[in-house]
Amino acid sequence: MEFSGGWDSRAVLVDGHWVERSPRSPEAAGSLRREAVLMPWLAPRLPLPVPVPEIVGADPLVVRHELVPGEPLDESGEASESIGRLLGLFLRALHGVPVDEAVRHGLQPAAEARREHEDLLDRFRAEVVPLLPADYRTAASALLATASGLPFDTVVHGDLGPEHVLTDGASPTGVIDFGDAHAGDPAIDLAWALNGAAPPFARAVAAAYRPSGGDLDRALTWHRLGPWHEVLHGIDTGTPAYVRSGLDGVLGRLTGGCAAS
Structure with a gap:
């Protein structure tokens, strides 16, 4: 299958x-x-x-x-708060792993990850910003400028979303898909959990993880960058539907707020 x-x-x-x-x-x-x-x-x-x-x-x-058992997370379910708390503790443990040791054991190093990130931001500027309505381009360019100054100093999953958190309905059973793991900004792993998930789940993650004000700000930046990837994927694969839905997401998140604040 x-x-x-x-x-x-x-x-x-x-x-x-x-x-x-x-x-x-x-x-x-x-x-x-x-x-x-x-x-x-x-x-x-x-x-x-x-x-x-x-x-x-x-x-x-x-x-x-x-196989890691379980089904993708529904963060709006009855057990969402307890699952959110355990995910927050999982992220604290992941982000507490010594980054230098992790790099010696195969983690993508910071310099390489930062270079890939900056190359991606260059593509966003060249290929995505021109597709936006003119009155959104200043805000979009400001977001990309903010995103170029983020830290790369922590072991991160790099692509954490509800499809990568598995549960049995009552508790988490595992976290999958570490293909984007790298030495990066811990706030990237908080982006969806604090800004895209249901509010009770987001609050439970935040209570367990205890993000700083800087973490919250950067998590929102990463959240706002999410749909930009979909636009590029649509361009690269010749899939106009991805381009359209990605652009809708870019515009929506440029003015959206933070669910966990």
């Missing part, structure tokens, strides 16, 4: 127990190889189950890990 397709890799369930993933691009192959080095070291340091992939095929590249 193939899982719903991710942008970077394909994932197939084998024998009801194993997840096999293969890259869709050379860049994604590099991320999968990093995961296979990093996650065996990182997993024991975290309070929730995470995938621990190993390389089972080199050409073409295939990695395999045990």
